[in-house]
Amino acid sequence: MKIKIALAGNPNCGKTTLFNALTGSNQFVGNWPGVTVEKKEGKLKKHDDVVITDLPGIYSLSPYTLEEVVARNYLIQERPEAILNIIDGTNLERNLYLTTQLVELGIPVVVAVNMMDVVNKNGDKIDTNALGKALGCKVVEISALKGTGIEEAAEAAIHAAQNTKTIPQHSFSGVVEHAIAHIEEVAVHTLPEEQQRFFAIKIFERDEKIIEQLGLTQDNRKHIETDIEAAEKELDDDAESIITNERYVYIASIIKQCYKKKNNGGLTVSDKIDKVVTNRILALPIFAVVMFIVYYISVTTVGTVATDWANDGVFGDGWHLFGIGAGEYEDVSGEFGDAANVIDAFVTAEGADDVADAIDTESDTFDASAAASALDTFAASVSDDATADYTLVDEETLAEEDVTYTGAELKEAVATYTSYGCEEPDPADYGVWVPGLPGIIESGLDAVNCADWLKGLILDGIVAGVGAVLGFVPQMLVLFIFLAFLESCGYMARIAFVMDRIFRKFGLSGKSFIPILIGTGCGVPGIMASRTIENERDRRMTIMTTTFIPCGAKLPFIAMIAGAIFGGAPWVAPSAYFLGIVAIICSGIILKKTKMFAGDPAPFVMELPAYHWPTVSNVLRSMWERGWSFIKKAGTIILLSTIIVWFTTYFGVVDGAFRMLTEDEISNSILATIGNAIAWIFAPLGWGNWQAAVASITGLVAKENIVGTLGILYGGGDGTVYSNMASHFTVVSGYAFLAFNLLCAPCFAAIGAIKREMNNAKWTWFAIGYQCGFAYLVAFVINQLGSIALGTANVFGIIVSIVLIVLFIFLLVRPYKESTTLSNRAVKVK
């Protein structure tokens, strides 16, 4: 026989951790409440006939939130064979409130007291035998995180399902019991005996959903109402409060019998940390510093080293295995490069085109001995005290330095240059050289005599595009480790709390911050998580603004812009994150003041979980799952997109004929034609070139596609993708490009999620329109005002920008009329 066991408990008490441990599943575990909204099922390990259902975390069986409705409906309608009620041992009083209701359902209950390791560490004592007697069910001790006691808990639940019944031990006061007995007799006597008490209590509480479900007649309701009113009159309270109070009195008596706390009233470690990190003044600066460090390490330091290896090594020319020979190669390469700079300086200064042609290694007629001879003759013609100016550009930081070389230095440089055979040293000649994927694939294609167009598709399209995206995997994995750690240890839950304090000042709810937190991974679940917001106006607003936060897919793009246009400046990546947060807050304030979104903010109640060290496996699992999702996307949708981008880039009409194009002709390509047709729209943003315009459009398929597309479009010709990008953008237009693509409409998958959650075409279009409009205006202002610093400002653009800023400030600070109206209404009701 199949046995169904439901895992029920308060939010963040460890249900999903236990579920994963029992079923071997990989459900996401987060150290904040509300991680599980839907119920999830899995088979108990080694027991194919036992199905475990992970229910959303709930505080009671009252239908106030979506989670409570989902959990209650499952328990009442599906009636599992047993309930495994997980309670947080460090917070017995609140957790037992749900337990007192679960034992009334008539389903066998086993209570698993979780976090016993923390309880023991704190020196507290829980008498589980006494607790079991007081509740009328078996109680077991577990630590879901450490995996202790979980098998015993599962066995106990199976045993309970087969052999026992849970009989509630708690009796309400006489008058309430009297009313309940009447209700049982009048309304629920047809139900199985063990279920009657739960329904009777709910009817006493006037639970409309239960009353509707039971289909009580008006006569019966009237009759019952008399009993309820009598109880209310005698106890001078409303029925629901009477039940709640009496449950807490009962819980207090249980705790007195079973629980001994070592430090009554003392501050726990979590409390002490919270005093600092949720401090009214320090909270935000601490959050800013934490996120800066996270992005700095992920994108600029550790992540960059790994990504450079992936980009330049695996998807580039190749790399020295374990760095063997790398030092020696760098020395000779540096020496050759310095000599080349000196020669280049004099060749340019003297206008010696014949020498330039002779040393051009890419020329078909290049001959090393002829080049050496041309250089020797040229050096001899320059006197030792002649000088030539040259501008050195640092590849990493793009910093420029003006230097002056002398004729004597030229002679030395020529000697060095010719000693290498007038050709750049080959890294394969030093140490253990592993060629990059493009090199290996190219050799393979050459070996089978593959046609040039197919070679182009594979190398310049698929490998360049997918490689450009996959090259950022190391950076993403580092970022995901940090995010997983911050979530698991409990810090992110504090940020929701801190943000609520700020949001509330502007009429927003901290509830909106949970979808935003989730949106840092992927916008789709972020948008979907907004369904826990009951207030429809707040929910719509959250859906519209959640994707402003940079999701994982936008990280490669941020890193690419930071590396290519800003020389890897450490502030770029954190600034993208804060730009997202500021956009959310400002949009929230502005929208909340419009009629469409006005209304009091939804109350936000959130239990702050205790800080704990996350397990390494949990952090790594979270990192890998998000990373794998990214890699999978690169191998599917991104790969297909790169084929389309390559085809439309390298095919077009030249002189009236449709044919494959050379690299010099791609301005005649299909993609260039499309890009040029729309590029004018982006010209006021500073990047009205067709490459950037089409990259923004392909980004709608998936945001990683921007990187893939830029990798293909800027990959050809002289120089690297980064150097070609740097020549097409200024720092100002580059940041405007970044800002636009961060804030504009998300990918199609997220737009689909917006459509589903809005459930209304008009609202969906409004959301997309708002996001694109907001992004456009932000990028416009950045470009126009930034151009002042570059000395390329346009008077009309500056005037429009100033008008926009004034309008923006007005919309931010204008009085919130609706709020006053609502408070007045509240006063009138009172």
Next chain:
Amino acid sequence: MLTWLSQNIGTIIVLLVVVLIVAAIVKSMRRDKKNGKSSCGGNCAACRGGCMHAQK
């Protein structure tokens, strides 16, 4: 014909491999869409409960 084939056999094989890969990708994407996975890349386990997709 045979001469043309022998001259271009490498290109044909590589092209077939590319076409097979593309077909496999399209098939996998269609399957994911059918299973309701398309909206979020199908990584239900990492979607932190916001996603409505049933756990497979």
